[in-house]
Amino acid sequence: MQLDTIKSPGGSGSEELVPSRYAVRVGDIEVLVVSDGVLPLPTQMLGHNADPAVRSAWLKEMFLPQKAFDWALNAVLVRSGDKTILIDAGLGSDPDLHLPRAGQLINRLQATGIDLTSVTDVVLTHMHMDHVGGLLVEGVKDRLRPDLQIHVAAAEVKFWEAPDFSHTAMPPGFPDALRAAAKQFTKVYHNHLRQFDEEHEVAPGVVVRRTGGHTPGHSVVRVASGGEALTFAGDAVFAVGFEQPDWYNGFEHDPEEAARVRIRLLRELAGTGEMLVATHLPFPSVGHVAVDGDHFRWVPVFWDY
Template sequence: MLTRRHILTAALATAAGPMLPRRLWAGSTLTLGGVQIDTLSDGSLVLPGDFILGGMPQDEMAEIVARYGLPTDQLTPPCNVSLLRDGANVVLFDVGSGPDFQPSAGKLAEAMEVLAISEEEVTHVLFTHGHPDHLWGLLDEFDEPVFPAAEFVMGQAEFDYWMDPATVDSIGEARASFAVGAARRLAVIADVVRLVADGDEVLPGIIARLTPGHTPGHLAWEIGAGGAMVVGDAIGNHHVAFERPDWASGSDQDGAMAAATRVALLERLAEGGMPMIGYHLPGGGIGRVERAESGYRFVEA
């Protein structure tokens, strides 16, 4: 198994001249036998601190966050879309935000262009969950799927939740637009999406793992029988989620359930030394979990 960090550079149109800025993408690569996983930047989010940190013991939380050099009033987590290639399949785990969520995100197409991978080459899209930064990049400006040749895979419980007309009224006013946006996008693929359950092997060596709480049917994806785990938002940051995984986070729809899921998942990852890929973790998101004096720590690859 080999891990390495790389910097992807996308130049603007050559004809525009050398003085225009260039976009730098920080990513990482994980190689598992004949499988290569690259993380691609979809940009970053701009969130009020309370969206993640609200409801936690504030003094202890502030001390933890300060050790990571971060403010508590606003957070800008990165968005790491994972791309798996095994010689036969080109698999995306989530599709980013698209253009309709936040201007700082929705950059997946640019990152794919750097790797010279077209949307038409993607064979499968495996969703962790239906939040905007993971799902809203599904459709183009004509409401057609951005990845026309791909098979779409989502957990049955997650799909049912977002397609339930009652969700928009029960999810809370702050997230009502999440429900409307998810239902509109999922309706386009409703007749073709493959719905799976915990433990299903959706492709050779890729197994769905139910990790609920952040959303009701959130899935992580285990690759290669313990080779790596794409955790989505089951572990949502590299600071309080690791040091105090038992704390409920404002970003989770069911805080108590998400905390129990997070504790169990971190313990499994630390026990087995399994590499993990986190959607909102730094350095491209690939790393390992280590036990710390209090809680755990994220160690970048």
């Protein structure tokens, strides 16, 4: 598989009017950002601890709707040496949540010409359903390799044995859906789990590191080769997190720690100048972090054709 020569989606009604994948090369490592679709959510989820008037002003400045807007859902495929690594697996399908524009990852990988049997490893930033759900789509496990390794922080697996939602601010139905997805995922894939404590090298130049915050086992993945680097931040960074890094996201199980993690990570990335990709930044979400006074600024890359 060469990510720069994969075929374009087409035929069988799979043609799209907007792009859903973006290829980046990090030294000798190939990275493909794939859109899993979008998730419509209330805007208060971006900062439920913020003054509503301040939040409303920020949304207006960003030309975003006041009540609800579409959160991007991004996953990443990495090729390093003889390993093909899927970082997060998208939402999958939950008919009770009525989210028809999300859960597109498996179809888009197939349309791109990527066979699931080529995936040697999966890395999970955490076990929220929009990161594990794609693996629970009917028939997917049968198409995966029997020796597939799924890398996840041990603290994350432990947390979902009895998850605490007391500090979250989610729409109705989401806590139950998250619990159910995590429970099903652990049951279906327990023999494939490769748990780590703080840091683990999945393949040459591909290192997953636990940050905590968003969930106790939330992790980020750094890809480095040839003096270049890219960090997939999972849910540590949201669109509002650059200008308002201390705003609490409704899905954060420990919002105070999540804010500390976010600020620390953004400072690191601003210092190194390496690329950033995150689950819920607008596709393809590839950019850099700049310091802007007491806050940060996201600088999207110019698309490379």
